[in-house]
Amino acid sequence: MLSEVAGKLRAAGLPVTLDRLAAYGEALDAVGVGHAYWVGRLTLCGSPEDIARYDAAFAGAKSAARGPAWQVRRLPERSLFRATMPPSAAAGDQDPALAVRATDAEVLRHRDIATLSADERAEAAALLAQVAAADITRPGHRHRPAGHGDVDRRRSVRAMLRAGGEPRPLRRQARAPRPRRLVLLVDVSGSMSPYADALLRLAHAFTRHRPRWTETYTLGTRLTRLTPALRIRDVETALREAGRLIPDWRGGTRLADGVAAFVRRDGHRGVARRAAVVVFSDGWESADPARLGATVAHLHRLAARTIWVSPHAGRPGFAPTAGGLAAVLPHVDALVAGHTVAALHAVLEEVRRA
């Protein structure tokens, strides 16, 4: 009977492991099968999502005649992202064109990503992956031995102890750096679509490099958390999976709603605290700019550093007049251009100043 239940719950997506199942059986013995619902919920679930799946599976078990109540709605696979060609497989790199290619890379760094061809795009993605390899840290709570700094009482006493209680030179300690969380909010509405592909590749590179310390969300008409999809190793698979998750690709913009949803759901709870938050958006807000301003102000109070990246900021003659951008400007630490690889590198510099 247990294995039957386990099979049903596994099919519903619950992580029913053997030890959990053992606890379930033990608990059933203790309270009787009359309480099977609560016993299963307490022993077999591990998160609110699990509880939802469990409830659905349990309801299905009661009225099996109606068929499974819970099933995954599979969306058709859409290819939203341009597939990259591997950067022409560097065969026999002894040719004189090498020097030319080096300057090409330098030129590429300063070209607007929106104007690149597919090949150039792939090279730009490789350059962006290098950007993401940088360390982003903050001073931690713990200490580590250091040459100078505060007196490390514990290690000093321990050294004394080793010397039979005789005074020894003082040991010193300094704050050990900890990784700083990086939160990327990427606008995927229509006006940002020439950049979204490159930005999501950058997000993937950051996630690959520091999976526990990078959170990625997309903003459009709603907020979507992409972090789990971007944790997939292979970039193309990850982006395909991300495309499946984003319901509002190249749609309209309700920036204020998206940012507000992030602040309320995750940011206020802790994701934004002490983090460097980078918003990639041109600031085109179709609803109320004042509300966007207030929301970003709230975000700014939570985060260690709030950086707004607008691809238009790097264009000649740019002035922050787009309704949303003007409202946001007083509440961000920096407004940075994000239209070239070099400009995205500058974003990283801003992040590290947090």
Next chain:
Amino acid sequence: MPDFESPAALAAGLADAGYLADEGLAMAGFLALRLHRPIFLEGDAGVGKTAFAAALAETAGVELIRLQCYEGLDASHALYDWDFARQVLHLRAVETAAHGTLSAADLEADLYDRRFLLARPLLQAVERAPCVLLVDEVDRADDEFEAYLLEVLADAAVTVPELGRITAAVPPIVVVTSNRTREVHDALKRRCLYHWVGHPTPQRETAILRRRLPGLDERLAAQVAAATAHLRTLDLVKPPGVAEAIDWAAALGALSADALTTELADATLGVVLKVREDIALATGVIGAQ
């Protein structure tokens, strides 16, 4: 420790201690006592996760040992630490009293004695069991810290390299709480009974308010519960928990109010809502619905 024969009996015991547990929570507490498994409670701030541990300790008639987690919490704050100052003093004292008669090995063994070990909450819980160990807001600690917890949760034991393994005679009742600011590792959750603590229904909240504030008028309690439930449906940054509802009812009691009017609600909103935008959103809403 009293033995409860059913979840309902435990719920009655908890009610005597001033905590009204719903069916799931009572079942979790009952199974924790019966199977000696830790309870892992998740839920929004202020829904009564910490209070549950305190009530459970009172009901079971045992001591509550609390470990508040924070970032950077390490073994010397959570498990044990050696009292270095006393060790040095001891060393000097032995040296002057008996120079030469004690061998270095004896002296060394003498130094790492139990009396120089400072017990921190996890070791205290293992040594003083039966007791309730509350590991509060485990999501605030670094995830490396969860590894320290595993031995205590699974085996009710703490290993001190210099002394050996210290095992509890009776496993302590462990309550781990999390506000879900980050996902706690599955290795920890697997060893626990998992329960999501939701906001109570208005009826239950009324009962909770009446129980916590004995002088409170029943009609006012129901109004506060209904108003709090209504606030939770608004799009607030921080929806009020039970703790805030209790504070609110207490504040209204202090004002000797007999009904929750819109003016009174607006004047006392600062007790329930702590974010300026939330207060702006909720002003004029209560009593008008």
